Amino acid sequence: MDRLIRAIDEKANPSVVGLDPTPMLLPEPLLAAARAASASERAEALAQAYFSFNKAIIDAVKDVVPAVKPQIAMYEALGVSGVATYVRTTSYAHDAGLYVLGDIKRGDIGSTASAYASHLSGMPPLEDGYEDDATTDVDLWHEDAVTVNPYLGTDGITPFVEAADRADKDLFVLVRTSNPSSRELQELDAEGTPVSDRVGDLVETWGEPTRGDFGYSRVGAVVGATHREVGRRLRARLPHTFFLVPGFGAQGGTAADIAPMFDSAGRGALVNSSRGIIGAWRKDALAETITTEAAALDCVATAARTAALTMKKSIVTELEKNLGN
């Protein structure tokens, strides 16, 4: 997790921009080609528009935030064209010097988990064993970290930890998600301890051999911003686990909600906002009057940058208040 923590320190900003485009989040001029396309060509046209949109946002925020987090579901919704745009986006963000957190929430068993771990480790070798095969050096996904689902247990996680360690990358395991029905499973009382805390304990164990310079392991946890007390409890329970915190902004989480997820040095968490940043242009009263693609991308970029700076300020102010206490 050291690379991420250093990137956060450099930008003095523990926040990440979620690149989760949908047709509704794109200004009208960017949708023109998709509207004009035949049904069978529409996915490709929309995928091209998603890339222009992402590129404008990446260029606008790359000196403000340390990381971006594309949500692969939004791209899969456009089929293979969408997945190609996901990879163009991760590659572009990587080249812009950003830490790329692929929100892919994969999870499977044994050999299948190893295949998914290729997101981090490169394509599978043609022979057994990684060392002898140059193909594994080809990074097909350009992700510095991915999110992983823990429901299958240790043998679904180990391949990701090994791949992360080999490639100097990280993973974030879902522990407590930000959505209302997360409690159905995650807060079930398992012999006196909520299931999410049990998963958190596993995350500490999985990460233990990979702790870095700041005391945090390569195995982080996803802990939603919408549960302040859960966040406080998990921060104390999982001292070596870095948190990825979704749910800030549009989903209702505030700076005060997320402050308890940081450690006493103001480290230990990365807060995500997606719609709050990439959809900020919709609050610009002039946006509706824009007719060209270039002007629309300008409007998106300016609003995203302002929103990213506002988010940074609100988090940093809250953290300074807490550190001052």
Added chain:
Amino acid sequence: MDRLIRAIDEKANPSVVGLDPTPMLLPEPLLAAARAASASERAEALAQAYFSFNKAIIDAVKDVVPAVKPQIAMYEALGVSGVATYVRTTSYAHDAGLYVLGDIKRGDIGSTASAYASHLSGMPPLEDGYEDDATTDVDLWHEDAVTVNPYLGTDGITPFVEAADRADKDLFVLVRTSNPSSRELQELDAEGTPVSDRVGDLVETWGEPTRGDFGYSRVGAVVGATHREVGRRLRARLPHTFFLVPGFGAQGGTAADIAPMFDSAGRGALVNSSRGIIGAWRKDALAETITTEAAALDCVATAARTAALTMKKSIVTELEKNLGN
């Protein structure tokens, strides 16, 4: 689930072939192009080989089995080229009249789950609401069902159920997986009931509004073949839930292990085998002497067909024994 059940009845075979290619499962002549390719072109060459391999198997088993189950992880390991081959495979299997079960194990919250549900429902509309937009008629993934991870709770599942209902498709939720460490979370004791049974209860609830002609809903459950007593318990507990049963063969599950997962009419479950079918050619002593791609594909096809017929016989014999009792 009616379309799947009718397909099983027609073939008198409740088994499905897992299309999970890896380099190690391909005969040497199929790897020649990948070996000759530069590192950057190797993924594309391997993806082409995967499709030839899958096509040979689909042609060989299409009159034996009702369904195939490609595991998307194996394709993602080859990046965008791999995902393109996944879609070519689902499309080819669909055109061959097979029910296509996409083993994608997706799972996320709210709007993100809706995006993943596009696997079933077609690409997202350019405006709010599905009815007015022809783009949603474009099926980008050619899957009749997908597997889904339940860790995020109801709001991660509802979009899939709605999409399945709209498109006459199905989903299978992970309940108890076949791997050794599945017990870490899935068998935690949650107030007297294992977590997996709690998830099973949720699956019954999620499926309730979508029950079909045979009493089974569109929301199935994944229950591993490696836990005979768990299977028996869940069959009794979840009378309206169709089971997808992985872990047969290579992972150790036997026909006797899976028999209790069927109902008294011999329905209610679909048993998967992957390596046991697609890797059956490796038991052919002559396989090593083959030098041409055509002969290799022939060998793969013949062995897969024989293995699929053997699997059918072993399951049907066991079920007839039980029905006779």
